[in-house]
Amino acid sequence: KNQVEQSPQSLIILEGKNCTLQCNYTVSPFSNLRWYKQDTGRGPVSLTIMTFSENTKSNGRYTATLDADTKQSSLHITASQLSDSASYICVVGTNNAGNMLTFGGGTRLMVKP
Amino acid sequence: ETGVTQTPRHLVMGMTNKKSLKCEQHLGHNAMYWYKQSAKKPLELMFVYNFKEQTENNSVPSRFSPECPNSSHLFLHLHTLQPEDSALYLCASSQERGISNQPQHFGDGTRLSIL
Numbered sequence: 001k002n003q004v005e006q007s008p009q010s011l012i013i014l015e016g017k018n019c020t021l022q023c024n025y026t027v028s029p030f031s032n033l034r035w036y037k038q039d040t041g042r043g044p045v046s047l048t049i050m051t052f053s054e055n056t057k058s059n060g061r062y063t064a065t066l067d068a069d070t071k072q073s074s075l076h077i078t079a080s081q082l083s084d085s086a087s088y089i090c091v092v093g094t095n096n097a098g099n100m101l102t103f104g105g106g107t108r109l110m111v112k113p
Numbered sequence: 114e115t116g117v118t119q120t121p122r123h124l125v126m127g128m129t130n131k132k133s134l135k136c137e138q139h140l141g142h143n144a145m146y147w148y149k150q151s152a153k154k155p156l157e158l159m160f161v162y163n164f165k166e167q168t169e170n171n172s173v174p175s176r177f178s179p180e181c182p183n184s185s186h187l188f189l190h191l192h193t194l195q196p197e198d199s200a201l202y203l204c205a206s207s208q209e210r211g212i213s214n215q216p217q218h219f220g221d222g223t224r225l226s227i228l
Contacts, residue, residue: 043115089156093214104155105153
């Protein structure tokens, strides 16, 4: 069964600090891995998409890594800001018929002043 | 502004009511999706439309009825819902179903509460 597990479920950090969110998956056949940011009361917004051949991708202060061998990904946030408070969702796509996406349960990040 | 607009943003209805959720995308995409997001659960894909044709129905109860009159508009018709249907319903679009590595663009959802 395809699954995406994220850790931690929630995290509180102080403004200006760095943090790393984890994603482990058992999705086959693997096609791509995505990270989304979802602010409270809003829809998810795409941060990064990585394919099998990519092991890192950045979007401003967000850097995603991918280890396709161990089926792990991380999202690193540098110099956190209050606006980074949100849920971060890891999503893994397959390349079989329909390009199915499997969603993780998300990590809820709170950045405090 | 994501280019995907959902209305209404909030909806409260009784179990015997009939209502519809609307989604409109201004991105020129050909695939549109309905998702259900319940508290503390991953997003669940409900329906997929590609070039106005329904390509997936993930065992969704018949009390949810989708409609896609054109590639820019998607509706979700609701009738005789149950309390467990209370959730955030998200609409998304992408360039085309079947092409990998495309981002999906989400609307801000309709928060549905069933009394």
